[in-house]
Amino acid sequence: METMNPELKTACDTYLSELAEKEALDAEEIRTGLHSGTMVLLYNPGHENCIPTLIGQPASVKINANLGTSPFLIDQDLELSKARSAADAGADTIMDLSTGGDLDISRTRFLQEIELPLGTVPIYCVAQEYIADGKDPAEMGEDELIREIRQQAEQGVDFMTLHCGVTRRAVQLAKQADRKMGVVSRGGSLLARWMEANDRENPLFERFDEVLEVCARHNVVISLGDGLRPGAGADAGDSAQWEEVIVLSQLGRLAREKGVQVMIEGPGHVPLHQVESQIQQIKRVCDYAPLYVLGPLTTDISPGYDHIGGAIGGALACKAGADFLCYITPAEHLTLPNEYDVWQGVMASAVAAHSAEVSLGRPAAIEKNNRISEARKALDWESIADYSLDPGMVKKRRENFASKEECAMCGEFCAVKLFS
Numbered sequence: 001m002e003t004m005n006p007e008l009k010t011a012c013d014t015y016l017s018e019l020a021e022k023e024a025l026d027a028e029e030i031r032t033g034l035h036s037g038t039m040v041l042l043y044n045p046g047h048e049n050c051i052p053t054l055i056g057q058p059a060s061v062k063i064n065a066n067l068g069t070s071p072f073l074i075d076q077d078l079e080l081s082k083a084r085s086a087a088d089a090g091a092d093t094i095m096d097l098s099t100g101g102d103l104d105i106s107r108t109r110f111l112q113e114i115e116l117p118l119g120t121v122p123i124y125c126v127a128q129e130y131i132a133d134g135k136d137p138a139e140m141g142e143d144e145l146i147r148e149i150r151q152q153a154e155q156g157v158d159f160m161t162l163h164c165g166v167t168r169r170a171v172q173l174a175k176q177a178d179r180k181m182g183v184v185s186r187g188g189s190l191l192a193r194w195m196e197a198n199d200r201e202n203p204l205f206e207r208f209d210e211v212l213e214v215c216a217r218h219n220v221v222i223s224l225g226d227g228l229r230p231g232a233g234a235d236a237g238d239s240a241q242w243e244e245v246i247v248l249s250q251l252g253r254l255a256r257e258k259g260v261q262v263m264i265e266g267p268g269h270v271p272l273h274q275v276e277s278q279i280q281q282i283k284r285v286c287d288y289a290p291l292y293v294l295g296p297l298t299t300d301i302s303p304g305y306d307h308i309g310g311a312i313g314g315a316l317a318c319k320a321g322a323d324f325l326c327y328i329t330p331a332e333h334l335t336l337p338n339e340y341d342v343w344q345g346v347m348a349s350a351v352a353a354h355s356a357e358v359s360l361g362r363p364a365a366i367e368k369n370n371r372i373s374e375a376r377k378a379l380d381w382e383s384i385a386d387y388s389l390d391p392g393m394v395k396k397r398r399e400n401f402a403s404k405e406e407c408a409m410c411g412e413f414c415a416v417k418l419f420s
């Protein structure tokens, strides 16, 4: 990045030593990462009480929890409760993906009541006004989209998914590719529909300069959305996906030239054997900007258990260089997640992130493994709980036999006691 926007510069000066301590990194390494664009700092000064959060390895892998209402289920209190649950489980950020009810109120409450950086997809808000009125979202105006981005930036949104790379050419390639699943991103699908109906190019692509101006002013990180990500393993790595990645890479450079921080969003559904190569190539093409992956899901047949497929893909992806995991819950592809699903989704991502960090040789992650191993060897159940990702779960699982030194798995056959 040639110049940091003034808000980022101030945030960097204010929080650098705090971030360095939290991430166990050298402060100058972080400053260099922010300058080059291999790291981003989620922090819109308009979001009071926001915890400034660094994304981009070698900072720790971060986890996002998607929340928000749907047209079928509108309960903002429940969404806030889910957000608190996500934070307790260890999520680093949340995204408000609401599409039902008063989206302005929903966003404002997240901003006021949750300290984690907040991400949004502004096109949802514009489209919702049309869809809720029974109108075609292809009627939405370009200016409305830019206005919405500006309003959300002013409100304090820390990062926004903007599908600027869904160009007419990329959509055409997706159509020609005879995909199993076509376009599976809501934002991508709305824009593809809009472009076809209006015979125009994507306004977020054409008016990218205006978007940059807004984002620079408020230090909003642009998460360049992968609107044409594969939604089926069979679609992974096709020409439409790569066309979009190349456009995103060019837009990322333009953004950094204007002092705007950028993340790249990644797949999607990707078979296991393609995860590593996809991640490495996307990172390379996009100048090693932080990569925010949506899974990747390594199988298409796990509805109800997609958090497991997502964790498998997520671990591999982070080992290959991905920086930020969007959780997948057991409700993925089926329904709006409840609190249990949110907790499970964050835990699955945490397992993936930690597995990758151990594999990458991160001292803090290895230290965590060693501490719990020592506690297990000593049958020190208090410490085992403390060092676990989910201490409450450990205690709950132990409670029926809590008075015993061994656990109920082997009882007196406890291998740790028989030979140590």
Ligand code: SF4
Pocket: 406, 407, 408, 409, 410, 411, 413, 414, 415, 416, 417
């Ligand atoms: S009882 Fe079995 S599972 Fe439990 S701590 Fe001992 S060896 Fe491990």
